[in-house]
Amino acid sequence: MDFRFDLIVHYLPVFLRGTLFTIGVSIVSILIGSVLGLGIGFGKMAPKAIYRWPFHLYINFFRGTPLYVQILIVHFGLIPAFYGTTNVLMTSFIALSLNSAAYSAEIFRAGIQSIDPGQREAALSLGMSKWQAMRFIILPQAIKRMVPAFGNEFIVLVKDSSLLALVAAPEIMFWSNTMKGQYLRIWEPYLTAALIYFVLTYSLSKLLNYIERKV
Amino acid sequence: MGIGKKWAMSALTACFMLTMAGCGSNNDAGGNAASGESIKIATDASYAPMEYMDTDTVKGFDIDFIKAVMEEAGVKYTITNTGWDTMLTSVQQGTEYQAGVSSVSITDERKETYDYSIPYFESTNMIMVKEGSDIKSALDLKDKVVAVQGATTADTLMSDIMGVDNTNLKRFDSNAVALMELNAGGADAVVADIAIVNEYIKNNPKEKLVGILDKENFGSEYYGVLYPKGSEWKAKLDPAIKTVIENGKYAEIYKEWFGEEPDTAGLLSAE
């Protein structure tokens, strides 16, 4: 089978822009997602069941429904409701952040609950407040345990951002589809996209290994 | 426990059988085929009324047309909904599917990779905007936000006008999503096949939409049957396509689907 490298070279500049978009959206979304996720994770650990269930529902909704559909709901429902019209940049950040928050919340919860209760008791017995115990004793230990899981979540997020092509966000997959339409060829655009994602996620996992060794 | 497991296994198997049956949906309709030759055709049945799934059956203008052609040629055939990407790769290879019929427009860029039959359908792209829009022609779209279905000729035409790397040209997975984008205010216009635009305006009178034809910038384009490069099927089937168009069978099918007479003379002189 012939493979048209000349077509890829022709599309390289836009693929590069798509890559920057993908990186940007992924980084912003993992950041917003983890901040939201921390709050939701704490919510899910609330002592009273009545306070827990909205967070429980949130997590289960976003983990239990396809991101594909979530993107459509955000793009055609949520954003127009608040902003008046659709906006692809907002959709990209918000859909991925909300989705990532659900997974982050579970990572936080699991990380925090993995810390021996004796650590908290020791901190409280020294007169620390619950907040001080969390901040000085539990979180520093829990975050260290969360790093690998967060790394995975970030890698999944980078790949999942490809679904944003659905609403014409100019990311890697979008340009790959554009190229496919022009030439009706499959392998050149898709393998190029796959290679870019691979380079991104592989570098990311190397970086995370480095961070894991450092913390 | 043992019984429960067995039961679960058979339920699982049944589920798979059901879904597989749903995917397959072959239409064996080459009834009077004499020659014993047969061809497997792929389609992406997500483009009503040209080709679409009515639950688990492939239907549409293209499907009826290809049936007439195969009857004329005396070739046995099956047509399978493979989806767009699978159709493209497998037709390019030519081993599993030897042809693709899916409203594929003939363009020079695509001819580098595929062979096409003679044109069998004339189409043009149409602009759809909300009532009161200041858009009057294709060139007015240059600085607007335009929604199209990616990988269509609407995409190609608009890429030429707006620039292929212009992000104001929003390429969606399907026309359905592109039309939603227009309604939600995220785009100023949709460009799509005339049949799609007319059908949508007719079905959604409340949304106050208008279609704009621009023959100057959006010339006629033609659909062809997709073959692998160097396929011998082109020589075998082109005469049958020609006959079906000439002998009135084509006009019969066309009227059935679109309610009007086709311009068969234009079609035959198009190549």
Next chain:
Amino acid sequence: MEPIINVRHLNKFFGNHQVLTDINVDIHSQEVVVVIGPSGSGKSTFLRCLNLLEQPQSGEIIIEGTSLMDKNTRINDIRTEVGMVFQQFNLFPHKTVIENIMLAPVQVRKWPADKARQKALELLQKVGLSDKAEVHPSSLSGGQSQRVAIARALAMEPKIMLFDEPTSALDPEMVGEVLAVMKDLAREGMTMVVVTHEMGFAREVGDRVLFMEQGVIVEEGKPEQLFGSPSHERTREFLSKVL
């Protein structure tokens, strides 16, 4: 003299299971009270009620005149005056030994860092671990860990120290070094409540011994009296097994 700890009619349930039934105890300043009893007798739960790591359902606990059961009492303030040493040490593994000791004085008592460091070094010397200030807890033996844990609790300058089976998780050869630190503490006049299986310690250091079984205080008295001539059959039975 007013008791420093005053416990009245204390009841504690885990679900439907009553683990403490009508506990009444007075503990005076500088007194060393040792709580003994079979496992599951509620002695650790009783100890953990004294700084509200366990919340009792009813009764009254008054420490230095302040009721722990009063909703307006700031429990964190009480806990700064009541140090606790755990069976599993519960040192903070992500901090060095000296950071373990300095953390609460700096964060809770708001001491300047150099004052806290000075105090920590003094305490490390007292427990014989001056050379371990900068290491992480993972490199310490069990006995060393527990001595650091005691130093950490003492850094808050508490008025009362609670010991929850402080030697139960230790290899036998390390029990002595921890008990030695506790004996020093008792000699200096610290008020101590000690849950332990070390009958030798109870006899030697304890001013008073409580024997608990099935959530009630069966018998209490001076060590020589309780160990020498226990008045209850259940106490005798228990002592015959452990002595």
